[in-house]
Amino acid sequence: MNDQLWYKDAIIYECPVKSFRDSNGDGIGDFKGLIEKLDYLEQLGITAIWILPFFPSPLRDDGYDIKDYYTVNPIYGDIEDFRHFVAEAHRRNIKVIIELVINHSSDQHPWFQRAIKAPRDSDERNYYVWSDDPEKYKEVRIIFQDFEKSNWTWHEEAGQYYWHRFFHHQPDLNFDHPPVQEEIFRILDFWAAFGVDGFRLDAIPYLFERENSSGENLLETHDFLKKLRAYIDKNHKGVMLLAEANMWPEDSAAYFGEGDECHMNFHFPVMPRLYMGLKKMDRSPIIEILNQTPQIPENCQWATFLRNHDELTLEMVTLEDRHYMWDQYAADQRARINLGIRLRLARLMDNDRRKIELMNVLLFSLPGTPVLYYGDEIGMGDDLTQEDRNGVRTPMQWNDQINGGFSEADTSLLYLPTVPDPEYHFSKINVRKQIDDTDSLFHWTKNLIALRKQLNVLGRGDLQFIEVANKSILVFSRSYKSEKILILINLSDQQLDLRLDVTILGTNKIKELFNAHVYPIDEDKVLNLELGAWDYKWLVSG
Ligand code: GLC
Ligand code: CA
Secondary structure, three states: OOHHHHHOOOOEEEOOOOHHHHOOOOOHHHHHHHHHOOOHHHOOOEEEEEEEEOOOOOOOOOOOOOOOOOOOOOOHHHHHHHHHHHHHHHHHOOOEEEEOOOOOOOOOHHHHHHHHOOOOOOOOOHEEEOOOOOOOOOOOOOOOOOOOOOOEEHHHOOEEEEOOOOOOOOOOEOOOOHHHHHHHHHHHHHOOOOOEEEEEEHHHHHHHOOOOOOOOHHHHHHHHHHHHHHHHHHHHOOOOEEEEOOOOOOHHHHOOOOOOOOOOOEOOOOHHHHHHHHHHHHHHHHHHHHHOOOOOOOOEEEEEEHHHHHHHEEEOOHHHHHHHHEEEHHOOHHEEEEEEOOOOOHHHHOOOOOHHHHHHHHHOOOOOEEEEEOHHHHOOOOOOOOOHHHHHOOOOOOOOOHHHHHOOOOOOOOOOOOOOOOOOOOOOOHHHHHHHHOOOOOHHHHHHHHHHHOOOHHHHHHHEEOOOOOOOEEEEEEEEOOOOOOOEOOOOOOOOEEEEEHHOOOOOEEOOOOOOOOEEEOOOOOEEEOOOOOEEEEEEEE
């Protein structure tokens, strides 16, 4: 198989360095701790790790506010630890994806500090986007609605307003200024030289601003991405670009270009519709959105997920659906944030193992490469008393010892407390316990990953929906070369009977992959079976 396309068959595990394991007892996870735990990730079976921003930062947006792009925040270790981490991951055949946060920097970045002191219209000032008029670009929406009133903030010393799509302490870099683009290529070179396998492009639709536009998905932004990709192909062949573009399918697919922009791209709209389908016990939201999703170039791949890391974002649903989702999944008002929900999978699924499994099976069956969020493989909970999205960034729960095995520090020193809720407390939910129990969610997830790794059809195959009478049952096939798989999903809480024509699998015997059950098929190639509440099946000819 062409290794350049590794991302098509990958299973990505998203992990904040600070949350995984603290090696030196200061209460903060670090690279040495992460290295200690790579064996665990290897055991789980994931093939790529995506680590969240680890650069020097005032940490007012979990590190997405960078003040130095060229080193490691000392609280996580040093650059040699990073180098060692990449080598240790690679030794286990785990690819490394890091963040390229280029839409904005921290206001503490020297570029910004220099810009505010530099004369208007100077090279230094122009690293960022300035205006005397806060009405400029007034069509542009505000993303962090719970926190910001405008995309412009007045800067006293500079005597001008500066532009920011996110928090006011994250000024947007000015991509119309050529030196800014050059800086980005330099940053890319720097990290690619460590052998990094991929970059997640944070908040990529917002690079440029133009009058009378939404300021999103502009042609100029796509042109820059084509340039970036050409640069990668020329200088860092095989390094993967993963776009974070929270957009409708059509606009989102544009980030693949003609196969000459990003290799991967998160599929935002499908995610909330998996939750809607489940709650409504109706497959139609899922089918509709996938039917609206354009074909993508051969060398490209969607990344799919059950939350955009720390948030179940509801940007890509109608107003009505957003309220439906809030009512159904975030009855506790504290769980609502901006245009989304800040809860973990287990809590969204009422800690019901059948529903947790079903959502994961959907994630692993639909087109795209699945991205798992750390801790979801053991069903971790969250903490709504924490601010912003911190309640889903709590320490990984390794065992029932002090601080859940995350750190030997005094508990008061932890970067965030462990989840206090008794139902999700580390004494109850932890890796050690689940490794020892072969029926645990950990082992189930591990098995799911192992199965998927044998089925290239799931990473590469096409998708065909198969119409069945009951709207709670979702049936589809995936095919790739001679490989075929039929996927059955019962979105309802009822046991349902199903009669299904399975000619497509072309044999007399059909095997279910999760339990190895073999079904006999009658002469008409009809399969009769029962699907339990929230049941799922992966069928292949066998
Ligand atoms: C992206 C990230 C989010 C971050 C924001 C600003 O949307 O997903 O976590 O807060 O960018 O950097
Ligand atoms: Ca530490």
